[in-house]
Amino acid sequence: MQEFNVDVAILGAGTAGLGAYHQASKTTDSLMLIESGPYGTTCARVGCMPSKLLIAAADAAHEARHAKMFGVHAADVTVDGREVLDRVRRERDRFVSFVVNSVKHIPDNQRLKGQARFLGPNSLRVDGHSVVHAQRIVIATGSRSYIPEMLLPAADRLLVNETLFELPQLPRSVAVFGAGAIGLELGQALSRLGVDVKVFGRSGAVAGIADDEIRVLAGQLFNEEFYLDPDAAVSAVVHAGTGVEVTYVHRSRGELTERFDYILAATGRRPNIDDIDLEKSGLTLDKRGMPDHDSQTMQCGNSHIFLAGDASAEIPLLHEASDEGHIAGINAGRYPDVQPERRRAPLAIVFTSPQIATVGLGLDQIKARCPQGYGVGSVSFENQGRSRVLGKNKGELRVYGEYGTDLFLGAEMFGPAAEHVGHLLAWAVQSRMTVTRMLEMPFYHPVIEEGVRTALRDLNHNLDEGPEITDSCMECGPGA
């Protein structure tokens, strides 16, 4: 058994752990980064990168099939599932290699492989081989897929994002459980690649969309491509030969038992805090076994322990995990001088088609925080000029502002280029721009952003801050 005494120990070498290491290393060389699994982040190995690669192939197939609307005929579009998955893995491995190289640059005496468990508030055992005594500890152990009991009978026919991308070939049919961001991104991508897909959601949620109007529209549009029941009644999942049988109530055909090659569980993720003996850390834990922590400092209570990334169960997005890791690392480095760091304006993007962007405050938060009232503006992309030129004229944007101050508060979008519009609007939220000020900014022509302007003008009118649009063509140009 080796013993180490360090200033800062970091559990997990993922996005948050590496961010914490990078920052803590600015104050001390006495560091230990402990990783129980393979190097490479959740994002690169099994998350953002492989899913976006699969989606890129799916969209290429979809667009080739729809090129005829432009007078371009791609006879016979075929998807070579092996090639699709080979590219996904090849490019994914390249991203992973960057992470692995990054870790390799960390000196050997600052790294340990093995499962860390608390022995006490300041000491950790790593597998059977090491004990690490640390003045401060950052927990950045990430998360793992959560599988509900009901899906367990699927056994070897059960996929999660960790195993989907390892398939040698695309399946013929997949029942996706979960209509959140991951379920819909992967479900739609598989469907566009020719897989027979059905998506079963729970409690009506669709990709985490908060605005009812947008959620209903998204549900409708997804259903034009594949079966999606956001509030599915599934009564049984049974392993059957080289597949799995799902018994559910079909929206129009009543109770059915249907065979699928695989089930894909996209039923949420759980923080990896249950196998590190956290109860020995001295922290007070809630009934889920989670310590309390501050989102501005990432500190657990007043302790020397910090929580960051997916393990914090805050926002499972890479840029947030990275920020949390950096904040935890800064504060672990300078502890006991712990200081709050600013977080960024909320931004979440779902890479479906159309894409989804959620920016700033949601309507529920706005109702609670705006005693003087609030306003909503909207635009449909069906007749928006640029969207129509591109043949991507589907979706809607809703924007929210505060009555009396004209402050822009947030937005939800299901529409073309939401990935980019989301940034523009999130920067406006963080800059505390008024809607009037946003309307003074440049809007080129013909662009999707002209649709944003239409929604903002509508919002400003509804906030009693601007005139109604009476002649869009004369005021904004044809096809704005």
Add this chain to the structure above:
Amino acid sequence: MQEFNVDVAILGAGTAGLGAYHQASKTTDSLMLIESGPYGTTCARVGCMPSKLLIAAADAAHEARHAKMFGVHAADVTVDGREVLDRVRRERDRFVSFVVNSVKHIPDNQRLKGQARFLGPNSLRVDGHSVVHAQRIVIATGSRSYIPEMLLPAADRLLVNETLFELPQLPRSVAVFGAGAIGLELGQALSRLGVDVKVFGRSGAVAGIADDEIRVLAGQLFNEEFYLDPDAAVSAVVHAGTGVEVTYVHRSRGELTERFDYILAATGRRPNIDDIDLEKSGLTLDKRGMPDHDSQTMQCGNSHIFLAGDASAEIPLLHEASDEGHIAGINAGRYPDVQPERRRAPLAIVFTSPQIATVGLGLDQIKARCPQGYGVGSVSFENQGRSRVLGKNKGELRVYGEYGTDLFLGAEMFGPAAEHVGHLLAWAVQSRMTVTRMLEMPFYHPVIEEGVRTALRDLNHNLDEGPEITDSCMECGPGA
């Protein structure tokens, strides 16, 4: 001969004229909008809209052919030129119909058709049928294609943007003269649609790109798709049967005479101020026949005459023409109380692939305005994660900031989604954001905007405002 006495006469019912009408009508009902050609703006009829529609078809063909990189095989991509042009015209006509409807809502007694000519400072003759006496006059007569002498022998084989979209079928070959925004947009689109295209530019300019490094890269990348000589030596253009022969010095093969079906002249536009008898307006004209005007008020000298849109020869972009029209209309309406109105941060976009965006100040202006010095940051999109996922990893972004103040000044980009990145950066320029402040904004993952962050971090380091990027993966996430 009818006679009319009005407060405000507006020459031209295009984008600028309609904007002026809309604003002036808020102060007076005594208006006359005079149009010599068909209703419908340059943008909708022969500019932005048909060209973007042609580009959408071209990109669909290009992407179908390149889908194999994703494992998606489109066996036989064929372009039906008739269908392509039919969609271009059908959708264009729809945009034009919005403009025409807009004009139809203007009362009959506020509209005249015919060519207006100045009789004196306050009076205009319209064709042979009317005389309009106006207290104030807005000149918004637009622009037309300029054809150099050398191209005139092409005669019926000479196309301009006004005639290209009327072809029943795509030509087999086209020599494009002019390597500006229009020449390259249309040249690349035709090339991607299977037309044999060569582009002949002048003085080395490429799509108006100001930054040498970006211009050189753009020239190289365009040449991978079609022949582009930004500084072509063309000695003769001769009509020959059902085509035209062009004699030029080929970059690698020396002097050649080559036959093309058509020549497309994209050799600039000239303001329509030479057939309105402007010399009778009382305005002082320069040697080009242009009156002096103020870009904040659109007023000519101290006169009652205002100039707006392409006729002003300022910036031939729809959103600028629209703003100029609105400003001219506001000031013509409230004359003699003429006040400056704010213009927006400069933004120009070229819809080639990759796209080009020019934002804020260019390097020449920056050198003149920053006595303390300036800095440049850059990023290549070759290894940028999201760009690579999408198979669009080409191009470069350069960003500029002021030394000593950290103020973000401008940018030039040749790369993926420049249409959207251009907006983000133009809003930052207009908001007078510092580079440090921009780096505090949200950047999602994986997105093109992470490449923007890399360039901004590089800039901040070069301005002595931030640390060097030492480990991009650890600091920003894999594939940022």
